[in-house]
Amino acid sequence: MFLLLESSWIFLTPTCFLIFHIIWVRNFASGKKYRITKMSKVQPNPAKTALRAEIDSRLAALTQEEKKRQSEIVFQKLINHPWYQNSKRISLFLSTDTEINTMPILDHIRKRGAAAFVPQYAGGRMKMLKMDFGDEDYMPETKHGIKQHAKEVVREDAMESGGLDLIIAPGVAFTRSGDRLGHGGGYYDKYLSNARANPDVAPKVVAVAFDCQIVDSVPMDAHDQKIDLVIMSDAKPNPEKAALRAEIDKRLAALTEEEKKRQSEVVFQKLITHPWYQKAKRVSVFLGTGTEIDTRPILNHIRDRGGSAFVPQYIGGRRMRMLRMEKGDEDLMPFTRHGIQQHPRDLVREDAMENGGLDLIISPGAAFTRSGDRLGHGGRYYDNFIASTRLNPNTAPKVIGVSFNCQVVDYVPMDAHDQKIDEVLFSE
Known part of the structure; x- marks a missing residue:
């Protein structure tokens, strides 16, 4: 719908997450008046914002040696887990410096003859596209520093060709019971919701995290998806x-x-x-x-x-x-x-x-x-x-x-x- 307001054109889309204030505008073609609303951004959940800031501070305090140590422990726990060992089609994220290193996981998936899929973020949606050998050397980075397949590269879409057995998910914070705080884009929550539409074929979802990302409580909204298991180093000596x-x-x-x-x-x-x-x-x-x-x-x-x-x-x-x-x-x-x-x-x-x-x-x-x-x-x-x-x-x-x-x-x-x-x- 195109509307004229004080000699400015406004295009309203049905997907805008906005709040309206009442104003009068006139449809230029018909001359009829309509009452619509002025748009302003929805405020983020302040509890989530505060927790993300706290986790960012904790992650910044980790040394490279400690991140490497915890990543190695998480890797071993994952590859010895029966859900992983029984999976033939696995999605994982390509990690950044503030996440568990997932490159050894990618290599292990390939070595055992399973199929690996990674996210491609585009237009508010996320796909899981197959990783061929060498793809990681040619993948561009998003503005957030995340590697993903270029739009023109054609790769198998996991959900269009057999689904997934296991999803290895990122996140900002987790509880041991499976509550998850993402980075705010909602990509994984939407994807997990769709993947779970049929419980009979729904994949298991495992998150991998540094110990400092484990908290007692995560603020959860209606659309937030729980995960099945969190793997962390949890390396305090017995x-x-x-x-x-x-x-x-x-x-x-x-x-x-x-x-x-x-x-x-x-x-x-x-x-x-x-x-x-x-x-x-x-x-x-x-x-x-x-x-x-x-x-x-x-x-x-x-x-x-x-x-x-x-x-x-x-x-x-x-x-x-x-x-x-x-x-x-x-x-x-x-x-x-x-x-x-x-x-x-x-x-x-x-x-x-x-x-x-x-x-x-x-x-x-x-x-x-x-x-x-x-x-x-x-x-x-x-x-x-x-x-x-x-x-x-x-x-x-x-x-x-x-x-x-x-x-x-x-x-x-x-x-x-x-x-x-x-x-x-x-x-x-």
């Missing part, structure tokens, strides 16, 4: 675990070198006569430090009997690989800051999980129960690795812990991510 590690450290410090040698020899004999070990052709073993069972005789025995030995390489993000040990490797391997020998990054060795898997994992730990509860050293490397090997129960390796007697306790505090082991060998 006090029970910290106390038990301190106690085990004292016990280990009291062991003489002779006693450690004696118990290591007993454990070695128990292991090499164990049927799981005798049947295993591909065995991973850690290279023990001075406070662990001596595993060098185990490594030599695996080689002498014609088996393949693999040892950990810690690669960050609470991830590790098991790389094959060739004769003489231990003489070339540097020590980490924790005194653990591992292959240098530039030395190419077979990765066990990319070439046949493992039959047996010989695991370290700080403490164990006889029933297989295990307390690690706090990095979650073995928990994450063992979990990844158990995705297919038909090919999962057996896991044996080896320890000194003083490391065997009646109770180990276990969190959701902690992996039980199949058996513990100690000299007793």
Whole structure:
């Protein structure tokens, strides 16, 4: 509708979010008078504005190192979650500097053969368009610094070709129960509402966040969409675990070198006569430090009997690989800051999980129960690795812990991510 008011033309659209004040105008063509309203902007929810400002301050205080650390923990939690593992079509956002780094997630989706989709914001709407290899190198940025497909680039639209199994959502703030505060554009709320129109095919929605983005309450309006799960690092140490590690450290410090040698020899004999070990052709073993069972005789025995030995390489993000040990490797391997020998990054060795898997994992730990509860050293490397090997129960390796007697306790505090082991060998 075109209207004349004080010799100015005004075009009214049905989608304007505006409030009217009564004024008189005249339709130029008919001469009839109409009463309409003058337009002014709707005020934003002040509680949301205040919370966004508070979260902005918290995010600004995070160092790059801390953002990297939390992003790596969130990545591991996500890729080990059954919703992610069962999803073949996944949407995710391409993160900015104030968000959890999602590039490792994109790479992982591709490596596991799933389809990745990312947002394209245009005209008040959002689409999820498929990411082809290399797309991220050519995508322009919006005025908010968000990468997205250019308008002229043709890519599969997720909702027009099979929908989505999982949506990984951004946000400003979240509660643990799933309330979400977005950035104010309403794009994800509208998209989630449409995706949930048919509950039978609605995707799961997981948000990824820094710890400082988790709050007790989020102001929610009628149109705001809850999410199904929030993943954060939540990396505060478990006090029970910290106390038990301190106690085990004292016990280990009291062991003489002779006693450690004696118990290591007993454990070695128990292991090499164990049927799981005798049947295993591909065995991973850690290279023990001075406070662990001596595993060098185990490594030599695996080689002498014609088996393949693999040892950990810690690669960050609470991830590790098991790389094959060739004769003489231990003489070339540097020590980490924790005194653990591992292959240098530039030395190419077979990765066990990319070439046949493992039959047996010989695991370290700080403490164990006889029933297989295990307390690690706090990095979650073995928990994450063992979990990844158990995705297919038909090919999962057996896991044996080896320890000194003083490391065997009646109770180990276990969190959701902690992996039980199949058996513990100690000299007793």
